[in-house]
Each structure stands twice: as structure tokens, then as C-alpha cells.
Amino acid sequence: MPLLRFSLLLLLLTPASLAQRSKYTSPAAETSVAIRGKKITVEYYSPSMHGRKVMGGLVPYGQVWCTGANWATKLTTEADLEIGGLKLPTGSYSIWTVPNEREWTLIINRETGQFHLNYDPSRDLGRTRMTLASVPGPIEAFRIELRRAAANTGKLVLMWENTEAFVDFALH
Secondary structure, three states: OHHHHHHHHHHHOOHHHHHHHOOOOOOEEEEEEEEOOEEEEEEEEOOEOOOOOOEOOOEOOOOOEOOOOOEOEEEEEOOOEEEOOEEEOOEEEEEEEEOOOOOEEEEEEOOOOOEOOOOOHHHEEEEEEEEEEEEEEEEEEEEEEEEEOOOOEEEEEEEEEEEEEEEEEEEO
16 A cells, blocks of 8 residues: 555656646647748747736846747748848747847747757847837736738737737748
């Protein structure tokens, strides 16, 4: 009987079971859009507010943020893409941001798969400005959307707490 209890305790304390029980777990999320038959996908981890001050608090102003949690947010495009004036060849990239009170900067980085604290600026493809807007009510869980606009254009939108940051993109 003691061996059975010990085995049960080990099962309950495995990392997977701990992650499932934690209220601070940031689940994996994905968004995608198809434009002209070419798919653009963003894979990320979605942290939640949990009563915390996010912008200017949990996410400090003026510092590079992984734009999510756990692992760097990954953007994959099946077509050449221009995002905020930056030209991205077909492929995968990580996206990072520098949030500020009145303006955000989007960073496109050539490296993917890195832990959220392992940003390497020497791998940057470039940076571009994002537009900010306020949202009427708090958004509990961080969310990324890819919104189709016209025939070959769209918006990359980041939303959390009372903030929405966005930048236009176009297929080329």
C-alpha cells in the first residue's frame, strides 16, 4: 500500500500535472489567415492578467518583451510579406515588441524556438512602429489576431488589458 501511495504522489507531482493545476499557466494559442491562398500563422503562449497590472507593470515599458510567454512568439508566412515597411521573405520568424505608453515597436527576428528571455538583437531582421488604441474593457488573456483587410493586406493585432497594438501587412 505505501508503494501505491508513493506512485500516486509521483503521478500527481509530475511537471505536466503541476502545469495543468497552476492558475498562472500560459496556454499555447495560434491564429492564422489565408490571403490569396497563402497562409500566415502566429503561434504564441497566452498569459493572463490574474488581477495584475500588465502594461507598465508585468510588461515593463521601454524593454524588449517576448510578446507572450514561455517561448518566443513565432510568425510563419507562406509568401513574401511586408509588415510595417519591413520585407520578410517566405519563412518563419520570432516577433518581439518594445511596449511604451504611447507607441510600441515591433521587432522581427530571424531566430525561432528560443525561450522567452533569450532575445538576440544581432538576429533582428528589423523594427517597425505599431499603432496603439484603447479597448473598452479589460482583456484578461493576451491575444493575437491576424485580420484580413483587402485583397492582399491585413493587420497583425496584439491585445491585452486595455491596449491594442497593430501594424499593417501586405503580401508581395
